[in-house]
Amino acid sequence: MELFDEFPSMGRTGLRDLKKGIDFAFRDFSRENGEAIENFFDPLMHFMVWFEKLLLATPWPIMILVFAALAWLGARSIWVVVGTVASFLTIGWFGMWEDTMATVAIISVATALCIGLGIPLGILMSRSNRMQAVVTPVLDIMQTIPSFVYLIPVVMLLGIGKVPGLIAVCIYAVPPIVRLTNLGIRLVDKEVLEAAEAFGSSYRQKLFEVQIPLALPNIFAGVNQTIMMALAMVVIASMIGVKGLGVPVLRAVSNQYLALGLMNGLAIVALAVIFDRVSQEYGKRLQKHRQGGHGA
Amino acid sequence: MPDIKVSIKNLYKIFGPKGESMVQKVEDGATKTSLQADHKHVLGLNNVNIDIPARRIQVIMGLSGSGKSTLIRHLNRLIEPTAGQVLVDGEDVLAMSDAELRDFRRNRMSMVFQKFALLPHRTVIDNVSYGLKIKGIDKAEMRERSQKWIDRVGLSGFEENYPAQLSGGMQQRVGLARALATDAEILLMDEAFSALDPLIRKDMQAILLDLQEELHKTIIFITHDLDEALNIGDNIVILRDGAVIQQGSPQEIVLDPADDYVRDFIKDINRARVLDVSSVMEAGSSDSGLSFASDTILENAMPAMSKADVSSANVTRDGEVVGMVTLADMIGGIARPESHEGDQVTYR
Structure with missing residues (x-):
C-alpha cells in the first residue's frame, strides 16, 4: 500500500528542473526585454517624480488649502473640511508631512491609473458574457494572490522603485472598479435602455447618455474601494522602494519602534478616512435626483 | 378605404435557439402548448397580419402572454422577427440597415412605455428633449420644442423637476411629451396607461384623444383593458397566444365577437x-x-x-x-x- 502512504509526486529532480526551467526562461525574458519595458514606463516614472516633487515643493499652507478646497468640492460639508485640515495639521506637527505627500502622490497616480484602465475594462466586460467569464477569474486571482508573489516578477523585470511599486498597487486596487463598472452597467434598467434604443440612440449615445450616467453610483463605489485598497498597499509598496508612510512603518516593524509605527499607521488611517468620506459624500450627491417628493 | 400606414404581413416570432426551423411546424398546426412541450420553443407571434390605417388609433388587445408587447416591439424592431414583414409606408422595416433603422426610429416612429422608462438623472425638460438630442438638433430649438410639448401635456412649471419627484400620471405625461417631441408620424404606446390609477388613466386617455384631434398621428396602442380599447380605439385587434383572433371597429367586436375568448372579454363592458x-x-x-x-x-x-x-x-x-x-x-x-x-x- 505504498500508494496511500506517500503522495505520488513528480520527483525531486523533475520538480527542480521544472522550476529551473521557468526561472531561467523568465530571467532570459527579463534580460532581453527589461530595458524595453523600462523605457515604456519611463514617461510614467517621470510624471510620478514630477508630481511628488510638486506636492513637496508647494508650501504646506497652500497644500492644506488645496486639500481643504478639494474636500469641500467633493463633500460639501464643513465638518469634512475641518477634519481634513485638522488631520493634515496634526500630521505635519508630528513630522510626517514629507512621507504623507509621497503617499498622497502615489495614491493619486495609482487611482487615476486604475480608473483609466478599470472603467473601460468594466465597460467591455459588461458588453459580453464571454468577456466577463474570462475577466472575472483574473480579477479573483489579482485580489487573492499574495502580493509578494507578484512582486517577484515585477521586481525582476523593472527592479525596485516607483514604477514597480505603482504596478503592484494597481494589481491589487484595480479589481473593484472593474467589477463595479461592469455590475453598474448590467444593472441599468432594461426599460430605460429600450427607450434609448427606441428613440434611435447610437451605441455611443446609449453608453454615454444612459448607461454610464445610470451606472455612476456603482462606478463611484468602485472608485472609493480602489482608493481604500491602494492605501492598504502602501506598506508593501514601500518594500520595493516606494517612498511614503510605508517606509517608517517598515522600519518600525524591523526595529520594534512602537511609537513610530503607531504614528505613521495612524497617518495612513487619517488619509483613508479623508479619502473615503470625501468620495462617499460625492457619490451620494450624484444620486440626489433619486430622492423625490413622491416615492414612485 | 383609408390609406394604410403600417402593414404587418405573415409575422412569426418564435423564441428559442432554432426559431427558424420551428416556423414550418407552426404552419403545420403546432400550437403554443405543443411547441413548448415538444420542442422547448416559445411561440410569440403566430402568422400575424394587420393593416393599420394612417391617422387613426389602432388598439391591439390581449391578456398578458398574448404577444401584444412582443408585436409592438417588432414595429420598430426592438425585437427581430423569426419570419415575416413589417411595412411602413411600403418600406420594409426588417430590411433596413442599422443606420437606416436608427434614422427611422429618430424621425418616423416614437414610443411610450408602460413603466415610463424616463432617465432618472435628467430633469423633465431634458427627458422631453431626449429624442431631439439624439437627432442632433441644436440647443435653442431643442428647448423651444420641448417646452411646447411640456406645456401641451400640462406640465408647465415642472421643467426642472426630476422624474422621481413626479406622480405616475405626471411621469407618463413626460413620456408622452418625449414621444411627441420628435414629430414622428407614428406613435407606439405599449400599455402606456396601464400602470396608472383608473382616474388618472381616464385623464390620460382624454389627453391623448384631445391631442389626436389636432395631431392626427398614426397611434398603435397596446392594452389589456377593453374599456380603454373601446374608449380610444378606432380599430381593435384582439390577440391570443400570438395569433390575431378578431379585428374590426369597436362596434363590430361588441356586436359580433369571433369566439368565446372575445365574448368573455366583452361580457362586462357597458354596451x-x-x-x-x-x-x-x-x-x-x-x-x-x-x-x-x-x-x-x-x-x-x-x-x-x-x-x-x-x-x-x-x-x-x-x-x-x-x-x-x-x-x-x-x-x-x-x-x-x-x-x-x-x-x-x-x-x-
Whole structure:
C-alpha cells in the first residue's frame, strides 16, 4: 500500500528542473526585454517624480488649502473640511508631512491609473458574457494572490522603485472598479435602455447618455474601494522602494519602534478616512435626483 | 378605404435557439402548448397580419402572454422577427440597415412605455428633449420644442423637476411629451396607461384623444383593458397566444365577437357606450318627431327618448332618414348576449 502512504509526486529532480526551467526562461525574458519595458514606463516614472516633487515643493499652507478646497468640492460639508485640515495639521506637527505627500502622490497616480484602465475594462466586460467569464477569474486571482508573489516578477523585470511599486498597487486596487463598472452597467434598467434604443440612440449615445450616467453610483463605489485598497498597499509598496508612510512603518516593524509605527499607521488611517468620506459624500450627491417628493 | 400606414404581413416570432426551423411546424398546426412541450420553443407571434390605417388609433388587445408587447416591439424592431414583414409606408422595416433603422426610429416612429422608462438623472425638460438630442438638433430649438410639448401635456412649471419627484400620471405625461417631441408620424404606446390609477388613466386617455384631434398621428396602442380599447380605439385587434383572433371597429367586436375568448372579454363592458343607433335600427320611419344621427351612441339616445316621452325615433345619415329605432331595439342591443350551452372559456 505504498500508494496511500506517500503522495505520488513528480520527483525531486523533475520538480527542480521544472522550476529551473521557468526561472531561467523568465530571467532570459527579463534580460532581453527589461530595458524595453523600462523605457515604456519611463514617461510614467517621470510624471510620478514630477508630481511628488510638486506636492513637496508647494508650501504646506497652500497644500492644506488645496486639500481643504478639494474636500469641500467633493463633500460639501464643513465638518469634512475641518477634519481634513485638522488631520493634515496634526500630521505635519508630528513630522510626517514629507512621507504623507509621497503617499498622497502615489495614491493619486495609482487611482487615476486604475480608473483609466478599470472603467473601460468594466465597460467591455459588461458588453459580453464571454468577456466577463474570462475577466472575472483574473480579477479573483489579482485580489487573492499574495502580493509578494507578484512582486517577484515585477521586481525582476523593472527592479525596485516607483514604477514597480505603482504596478503592484494597481494589481491589487484595480479589481473593484472593474467589477463595479461592469455590475453598474448590467444593472441599468432594461426599460430605460429600450427607450434609448427606441428613440434611435447610437451605441455611443446609449453608453454615454444612459448607461454610464445610470451606472455612476456603482462606478463611484468602485472608485472609493480602489482608493481604500491602494492605501492598504502602501506598506508593501514601500518594500520595493516606494517612498511614503510605508517606509517608517517598515522600519518600525524591523526595529520594534512602537511609537513610530503607531504614528505613521495612524497617518495612513487619517488619509483613508479623508479619502473615503470625501468620495462617499460625492457619490451620494450624484444620486440626489433619486430622492423625490413622491416615492414612485 | 383609408390609406394604410403600417402593414404587418405573415409575422412569426418564435423564441428559442432554432426559431427558424420551428416556423414550418407552426404552419403545420403546432400550437403554443405543443411547441413548448415538444420542442422547448416559445411561440410569440403566430402568422400575424394587420393593416393599420394612417391617422387613426389602432388598439391591439390581449391578456398578458398574448404577444401584444412582443408585436409592438417588432414595429420598430426592438425585437427581430423569426419570419415575416413589417411595412411602413411600403418600406420594409426588417430590411433596413442599422443606420437606416436608427434614422427611422429618430424621425418616423416614437414610443411610450408602460413603466415610463424616463432617465432618472435628467430633469423633465431634458427627458422631453431626449429624442431631439439624439437627432442632433441644436440647443435653442431643442428647448423651444420641448417646452411646447411640456406645456401641451400640462406640465408647465415642472421643467426642472426630476422624474422621481413626479406622480405616475405626471411621469407618463413626460413620456408622452418625449414621444411627441420628435414629430414622428407614428406613435407606439405599449400599455402606456396601464400602470396608472383608473382616474388618472381616464385623464390620460382624454389627453391623448384631445391631442389626436389636432395631431392626427398614426397611434398603435397596446392594452389589456377593453374599456380603454373601446374608449380610444378606432380599430381593435384582439390577440391570443400570438395569433390575431378578431379585428374590426369597436362596434363590430361588441356586436359580433369571433369566439368565446372575445365574448368573455366583452361580457362586462357597458354596451350602451359602444353601440350606436345604426347598429340596432330597423327599416321604416317613425313619426315621433325625434331623430338621431346614425353614430349617436345608445347611452345618449335612450335618455333623450325617455325625456321626449317617445318610444321610437328616426335614424338619419347626412340629414336623410335611413331607418328607425325603438326603445325595445335599444334594450335588446344592450342586453348581454346569452352564452350558448356548454360555452366554457378557459384560460391558461
